[in-house]
Amino acid sequence: MQVFVPFAADAPKTRLSSALAADERRHFARTMLRDVVDAVAETGHDPRVLATGPVSVDVPVTVDERSLDAAVNDLLESHFDASGDDDPIAVVMADLALATVTALDRLFEANGDVVFAPGRGGGTNAFVTRHPDFRVDYHGTSYLDHRAIASSVDATLGVVDSFRLATDVDEPADLVEVLCHGDGRTREFLVEAGFELVTADEGRVTVSRTGRVG
Amino acid sequence: MQVFVPFAADAPKTRLSSALAADERRHFARTMLRDVVDAVAETGHDPRVLATGPVSVDVPVTVDERSLDAAVNDLLESHFDASGDDDPIAVVMADLALATVTALDRLFEANGDVVFAPGRGGGTNAFVTRHPDFRVDYHGTSYLDHRAIASSVDATLGVVDSFRLATDVDEPADLVEVLCHGDGRTREFLVEAGFELVTADEGRVTVSRTGRVG
Structure with a gap:
């Protein structure tokens, strides 16, 4: 399965600015990205980076300068146009520094047309979709919105209860x-x-x- | 298995004071306690409340006015003195308002002499112990301290990765x-x-x- 890790190549992680200088935040974000990519690779799945600009990692990088929603939705559409209707694809955020093979396997192996790993604060930190019509909307309480979107296309839902996947490192x-x-x-x-x-x-x-x- | 839910009967949940008045916080804390006790009861195990003062719930209440550490450690000692050496006992915090039967079952059924559900911020939100010599020390980074204590008595460790059990409601x-x-x-x-x-x-x-x- 292809597992896309979206990465804002120019993202300053500003909410960490009281702890880390701008250069450090840039380095820190790339360090987390590499940990996430490695954990995905260790599951045996196929990590890809979806970045807003060039980034140096040992896996294929797709550059898309648009918003996260536009980039991910384009990816989902292309994937299901090109593949069988139930060939899964996953999206895992780049700042899940606690992600482990075990936690990711629980997500990747869970039942459901669309399976979510909720993030703290109403976010969606990772998901797998096997349904061709599920699309994302990351603004606000995206977890609730994503559940509603999945239900609206008659997708069955799964949820993975993981502290590691719920912890995105922002502040x-x-x-x-x-x-x-x-x-x-x-x-x-x-x-x-x-x-x-x-x-x-x-x-x-x-x-x-x-x-x-x- | 007996599952003790410690409850500070006079606790003001002060970190919620910007959101809830004192009376409301008191009511809110008792509401969370009842949700936790119900979730434990639904697992088929035997919930008990360990409170610093009288509290009205439908399960047995042990009142112990001492510190959390002293009260829980006394409980552990009495339990293993009275029972077989590997008869388990669990402690689950009263403010785990997201606790579900499924999440608690994962904790109760996990392998390990001592099994932890870490809380956010280095805390220990719940544990099961089957080892007669494990004791608690809730101050500071209790999760790391508890791992060290368990290792020091040669207990095997388990950890349950649960967002629901990691979420104690404090602020x-x-x-x-x-x-x-x-x-x-x-x-x-x-x-x-x-x-x-x-x-x-x-x-x-x-x-x-x-x-x-x-």
């Missing part, structure tokens, strides 16, 4: 998850950049940065 | 998860209190409150 609090649960390059990047876990008042865990790299 | 952003994914009394409470999902700038989803009850 400093998410770095706690990478340090606690990650085991790839992304965690290594943070450790080398001097991030560590600290327990703040009230027992809440956060990150602090003791050094600088680069 | 306003967590209400988004309840409105998106909940289907119990807790979601109903929020809907009746006038909460609804709104898409803010940058596409992030949050909650707004359009009415007041009670």
